[in-house]
Amino acid sequence: MIQTLFGSLKEAEEPKKRGIFERMREAVTRTRENLSQSLEEIVALTIEIDDKALDELEMSLIAADLGVVTAQEILSALRERALNHKIRDGAELKQMLRVEIKAILDAYATPPRVVEQAPEVILLVGVNGTGKTTTSGKLAAWYRRMGKTVLLCAADTFRAAAIEQLEIWGQRTGVEIIKTKQGGDPSAVLFDALNAAKARSIDVLLVDTAGRLHTKNDLMKELDKMRRTTQRFIPDAPHEVLLVMDATTGQNGMQQAKLFTESAGVTGIVLTKLDGTAKGGVAVAIARELQLPVRFVGVGEKLDDLLPFDSAAFTDSLLGA
């Protein structure tokens, strides 16, 4: 049976590995414009780069959850550049890599939004248990500290005691919460919250949604519906859709980011539980592939354990500096 699945081996001639002479010949027969560059390549071939250092860097990236494909792509680009700049020393390579990763993370970063037109609506989405409710509470405190008026919306009507959990965060931060009973329609409670936010001239409305796996179509459609409900109410809203991701997440994080962006229009990532030992490197792969910035990081379970994202500090931790 396996045979039919994998098919049988086909006999096909693979071109032989090209030797250095062939490469040289190829290089010199190229057009004039390319000639000097090709010669440079050949010269570069003779410089020895510290392959062991490169290997070690690759390992550290993989160990930090960047993923082997992303790690290899970043490093092969790094190798090229190192050759061009005639850099071979391990420490220098690492410094170059640090700059490179920071650049990836900074490419689509924007400063934290200021409330332009109240209410600013922020949706928190993500898979189960990543820290959406906790982050909603922390964000409420964050905006309160900035002197904003805040309203919480308990749109997780599915998980047992999720509403009670958010209520406690509401008490802790002195923020009111709009809720319904467990099993209620999340879009309906969202609608109520939008109304309340407008009527009370609230600056920021934080919407805590139920955790869901990105592979569940019906649940993802529900998010899409919530987004459209918001849009109908306030044309530019939701102003921010934050994908809350656990820093321990491995390569599945990419798929999460992809599918949540498709359904919910994610605008940024909150990376939680960075107070543990996980590095959260999948965020680099996500930033690179999906152009999504990290906005905040969670570093504990307390009210003020939320920090704006600092790409330099994050990169240093990633590379074990």
Add this chain to the structure above:
Amino acid sequence: MFETLSDKLQRAFKNLRGEGTVSEENINDALREIRVALLEADVNLSVVKEMIEHVREKAMGSEVMTALSPTEQVIKIVRDELITILGKDTARFNFASRPPTVILMAGLQGSGKTTTSGKLAAWLQKGGHRPMLVSVDVYRPAAREQLRVVASSIKANIYEGDLKGEPAGTPLVERLAKEARREAVNYGCDVLIVDTAGRLHIDDHLMQEMRSLKALLSPQEILFVADAMTGQDAVRSAESFHQQLALTGTVLTKMDGDARGGAALSIRHITGQPVKFIGTGEKPDAFEPFHPDRIVSRILGMGDIMTLIEKAESTLDRKKSEEFARKALSGDGFSLEDFRDQLRQIKKLGSMQSIMKMLPSVGPFQGLQQMAGQVDEKQFSRVEAIINSMTKKERNNHEIISGSRRKRIATGSGTSVQEVNQLLRQYAQMRKMFKSAGKPGMQRKLMGSLNAMRGMGGMGGGMGR
């Protein structure tokens, strides 16, 4: 699109033909691909390194078996190696000789301990046990309330206890645990499941609390609840939890997603303790004992296709299938009666949803898993109902099914004349297609695709959509 691991391995072995043994050179390319596949599946780097060396040793110089292609042979070695690491059998559950058996749930924040506690209770109830639940998570807001709601939804006993305004801390945790055990004895519960607060393995204070709980309760099982989506860090947390508590097993949660679940391998390797259960959904019954062979193909990016193959092979009646294929391709063509037989066989494999979920998430089946939620299971039943409402004569000769007969069949099966028409039209098309393809030479090819189709239930799925 994605190349499957087996495609890559085949490429790596392209030049191997004709040689008697697998040599170092060609095995290196193959091992590189395996390494990437394992790392992309989130298996820990050091575990991968170790594994690759084992595979290399076994593959090097091993005779190329004539029955298997080199690709298949390496896949087999890798598969066997993975199964060895994961343990061959589904792990057993330890019960105390003197009840109550105490099960301590441990893990990081958000891994799914509370949900899993409820599932475990429901599973034990189904097995004739009388579990009692208690939550000693006095830290996270509404955590104890969450377990209370879960317990009542499955009608399980729970010890709620009274906080009496005592501040959150280890003394309160210990008091609740002690009281719960007494309560379990009083109520004649034979198992006590203790749900604890999520904690980081580097949180000395909370890890000390966990050790105190262990000393206090002498649990038979200390289960590490881990998220299937965990990446490289899984070994660090699992190792630390194991060092401090001596875990007895792992529960891997959120396996209904599309994570490859390489963490299972890492955790098993580092703790030496078996993965005992997997969580496959948010409902209390989405919980199963763990089968190492299933996750192996998932980790390798082949979905549960191997399970599906095995299942298909044991469930489908070989002879009947071959007979069907012969008939379909020969002059007579297959009848509606034959078709119904095939439908019934497919149904024996399980629901379409569960079948589709077993398919790999990459390669040619990409996207099918996601479609699993959209499959209309009722469609199968409707098709079968329509055929059931026909007389035997009608089933064996569809041409006699006139307008009035169609009306009767529709009424009898609770469907509409349109649906009956549609089924008959599609049946006629399919029958014709098979017959015209039944020329020599084409035959073998078609048998193959028929097999594949049957494996996926593609035949039924195409009806009436």
